[in-house]
Amino acid sequence: MKKLSEQQLEVLVAKRNAAGEKAIVAVMTNEELAAYRINCVEAIERGEGRISKAKNGSFMQQTVIENVETLRSYVAYIDAKLAEEKNEAAGEAAIDQFLATYKEKAVNYFINLCKNYREKRYSHAEEITAEGLRLIPASAWGGRKYTEEKIEEMINSLDSMIERRKDMLKRDIGYYSFQNWKSIYPKSHIKTVENISHIKDEDTLKIAIETIVGKDVEVKKENIYKLVEAKAGKIIDAKFLRVGLDGELNGFIIGDKNKVNVTSFGAGGWNIQKYHYRLKVTVA
Numbered sequence: 001m002k003k004l005s006e007q008q009l010e011v012l013v014a015k016r017n018a019a020g021e022k023a024i025v026a027v028m029t030n031e032e033l034a035a036y037r038i039n040c041v042e043a044i045e046r047g048e049g050r051i052s053k054a055k056n057g058s059f060m061q062q063t064v065i066e067n068v069e070t071l072r073s074y075v076a077y078i079d080a081k082l083a084e085e086k087n088e089a090a091g092e093a094a095i096d097q098f099l100a101t102y103k104e105k106a107v108n109y110f111i112n113l114c115k116n117y118r119e120k121r122y123s124h125a126e127e128i129t130a131e132g133l134r135l136i137p138a139s140a141w142g143g144r145k146y147t148e149e150k151i152e153e154m155i156n157s158l159d160s161m162i163e164r165r166k167d168m169l170k171r172d173i174g175y176y177s178f179q180n181w182k183s184i185y186p187k188s189h190i191k192t193v194e195n196i197s198h199i200k201d202e203d204t205l206k207i208a209i210e211t212i213v214g215k216d217v218e219v220k221k222e223n224i225y226k227l228v229e230a231k232a233g234k235i236i237d238a239k240f241l242r243v244g245l246d247g248e249l250n251g252f253i254i255g256d257k258n259k260v261n262v263t264s265f266g267a268g269g270w271n272i273q274k275y276h277y278r279l280k281v282t283v284a
Contacts, residue, residue, distance in 0.1 A: 003038035094241040098249040125173035132173035233257030259284040
């Protein structure tokens with residue numbers, strides 16, 4: 001990295017004056033600060049040489065000492081600002097890694113859910129069972145169409161039942177098995193699958209799912225920051241935030257109000273729910 005040129009410094013001085021700031025570092029970007037640090041270190045070295053050569057207690061010596069102290073304060077300010085940026089970047093990288101794991105699991109969940117949706121939507125029951133007959137409702141308002149006595153009677157008379165009747169029952173059992181299967185999942189998940197289930201090409205389907213989940217990840221990232229900042233205040237240091245081998249987000253964050261512990265708990269259920277997580281933020 002190169003130090004700032006005289007022309008760049010002149011532009012920044014004008015910017016400082018226009019902003020009404022006393023210190024030039026107050027109007028610099030982090031990139032400019034990193035370059036200006038080189039200017040400061042070189043100026044400090046020159047100043048120390050002049051101090052050693054100047055007459056002790058002279059006006060010139062005191063002026064140079066004050067200038068060197070100002071430059072040292074600039075270096076300390078720059079180091080603190082750059083460390084803050086580095087710490088924030090480390091914390092953001094951990095959050096991004098955590099959400100990348102979540103995204104991968106969520107994408108796989110929807111791919112499998114879409115596959116199961118297609119298989120079950122148009123399938124008829126292979127056989128007539130008591131369990132299947134119990135799924136058939138009496139009407140749109142609910143209730144069972146067949147009593148236990150009727151179901152037992154139907155099962156016992158399957159050998160003598162006409163094929164057309166059997167086919168109708170298998171169709172009904174297949175349809176209501178599908179409806180029952182859908183009820184296990186959140187309506188929003190089924191709605192998502194219904195909107196993309198027409199996509200036959202697997203690669204195109206995966207891209208569509210990744211786009212949907214990607215938008216969800218963006219919202220979740222915002223919510224993580226809101227949740228943390230609600231208890232910690234403005235994030236100052238997040239370099240101790242880590243993603244473990246289990247993919248969970250753990251560690252602590254230092255804010256301008258509090259230091260908080262951050263812990264995530266993955267929850268995937270067995271085959272019912274989409275992989276999700278719960279985030280716990282507590283004041284340390």
